[in-house]
Amino acid sequence: MPSPGLPPPAAALLADVGALRRSSRGGIASGSASARALHGLAVAAGYAGDTFVASAFTKLYSTLSRGDDARRxxxxxxxxxxxxxxxxxAALSGSEAMEMFVRMVRAGSAQPDSTTLSSVLPAAAEVADVTMGRCVRAFGEKCGLAQDEHVVTALISLYAKCGDMECARHLFDRMVAPDLVAYNALISGYSVNGMVGSSVELFKDLVTLGLRPTSSTLVALIPVHSPFGHEQLTRCLHAYVVKAGFDANAPVSTSLTTLYCRLNDMDSARKAFDAMPEKTMESWNAMISGYAQNGLTEKAVALFQKMQALNVPPNPLTISSALSACAQLGALSLGKWVHKIISKENLELNVYVMTALIDMYVKCGSIAEARRIFDRMDNKNVVSWNVMISGYGLHGQGAEALKLYKDMLDANLLPTSSTFLSVLYACSHGGLVEEGRTAFRSMTxxxxxxxxxxxxxxxxxxLGRAGRLKEAYELISEFPKNAIGPGVWGALLAACMVxxxxxLAKLASQKLFELEPENTGYYVLLSNLYTSKKQYSEAAGVRQEAKSKKxxxxxxxxLIELGDKPxxxxxxxxxxxxxxAINSYLEKLTTKMIEAGYRPDTEAALYDVEEEEKEHMVKVHSEKLAIAFGLLNTEPGTEIRIIKNLRVCLDCHNATKIxxxxxxxxxxxxxxxxxxxxRDGICSCGDYW
Structure with missing residues (x-):
């Protein structure tokens, strides 16, 4: 309601402000433009210094997540x-809100009340600043505000988010008659800190006392942060949600969707998602990112496409999840389509979106486009640098990766543990042994x-790729025990194969059979190695052992994309x-390849078949079929891109060069x-892969 002392023009302005704040139509971008237009009218009318008008616009900008405008x-x-x-x-968050609270206290012109403390405590909780929280609590005790139930509840939430459940419970137990909000805060704290049993017991207590759970109670109770080991509880909670009629509630069903995604129960996640008649942005993001993180990339992309068809504007998280799915699929055409949406939604200044875009282009084979986007970014963070360095490594451009790493250090950015992983990966795939050793020592x-x-x-x-197998084996003995996992022995076994x-392969495989007895790949590698060395009885023994374990x-x-179809x-x-047509073309192509010097490599093929059959077996490997299909269906000179789920074999590598x-x-x-x-009979890896 407008202030009684304001003339009609201001009352009309404030009515428009209220209507705009209540409405979510048009999205944040258009809402911000409308807010600025209204604000301009208010300033022009001389109301910039009026506290009532200022409060209305501050609330509006807060609703639109425009903290800077609210501050102005x-x-x-x-x-x-x-x-x-x-x-x-209330409009600010984290450290900004805390700084403003300190400024308010120092100014002394306005007295903080319980609402003030209830606003600044969540800001301290957001950045897990328990020291600031204790200072606010001490201030509240000095001013007689510390016993206010809203302040106490905010303190419970603060301590819970900072992991101090003992203090949180102590405050809760001192409350004469804690309300449902206080129960929700403590239940949430127990859930977030993995104390799921305690959260369930507290939920039972509030029901026994006759308090009626709300959607906030159920969101707090659902163990999203500690999903594993609580599958049965999840089913019971889901049944309760349906019975109590909360399955149509977006926050509740979104929490269930997220929980099921983390449990890799994607069917149940989709049921919870589909039960929502009105889906929020968080709902869409939970389902799309769940699909992407669980490797169901095609479903992630399909759901994102459905979201676009329904004209639901994506946010940065949605875009990042869709790009992740495209990257996993290697679907360059889909990735380019998402890139257009980024431009349309004005998200090109978002560092997380642009970093995900770089990653997509890297993993879809367009390293030059990835670098172009990287160079155009004004606000790169360390993750952006890591992704680009790793991208060069993935494409075998180790020297470029090291140059970029040096540029990063020159830009006064501190490397992270992930940075060194990207650098080491690039050195490994580029054969840069000494540079890799230097980086490994430097990180410590x-x-x-x-x-x-x-x-x-x-x-x-x-070391293994460089043929320095003995050094690699000796280095393993120097590692801490907790750093020697299947990956270490797997890398050594792969190098032994090459x-x-x-x-040494036998020794490495014995370790792997103990660590991951159901991983078929290790048996295949060892069997292929024995076969290539004509140790047929040993190869048969390995295959028999794998067979006995089923x-x-x-x-x-x-996979190959033609147009936008995989x-x-x-x-x-x-x-x-x-x-x-593919096989006929491949026959003719093989003749040309042989004339150009190609000879089928059948070393790792089954030993108990005729040589002619071995040659046929390697001739119809999946990558050769995909390449032949691409050559048949594209114009001369068109680039061919394929994605293989396994390491490309020696014969296919040689064949593709020819x-x-x-x-x-x-x-x-x-x-x-x-x-x-x-290109022209040469591979970028220099036959080093």
């Missing part, structure tokens, strides 16, 4: 009252990082509609470990 409104008022201070505190001596499992794995991989060291080899498959091929695949030469095509292959760019 406040600063234009010469003598802000307590209500205006409180409105601004210069920056104080303790190498983790992934860093140690990279070092073994680095350099044909059966003795282990099944992961089938190789290769085509997937398996080894020996005859299911594709163009199968006859194919790139005889067809005069650039062929980009993404396998399980890196990118290969084949």
């Amino acid at each position: 409104v406040f600063d234009a008022v010469p003598s802000p009252d307590t209500v205006l201070w409180n409105t601004l505190l 001596s210069d920056y104080g990082f303790t190498p983790g499992i992934e860093h140690c794995t990279c070092m073994v991989d680095l 350099h044909k060291d059966a003795e 282990l099944v080899k992961t089938p190789g498959c290769t 085509h997937v091929f398996m080894a020996g695949d005859r299911a594709h509609p163009q199968s006859d 194919i790139s030469k005889v067809t005069q095509r650039l062929i980009v292959v993404r396998d399980a470990s890196r990118f290969h760019h084949f």
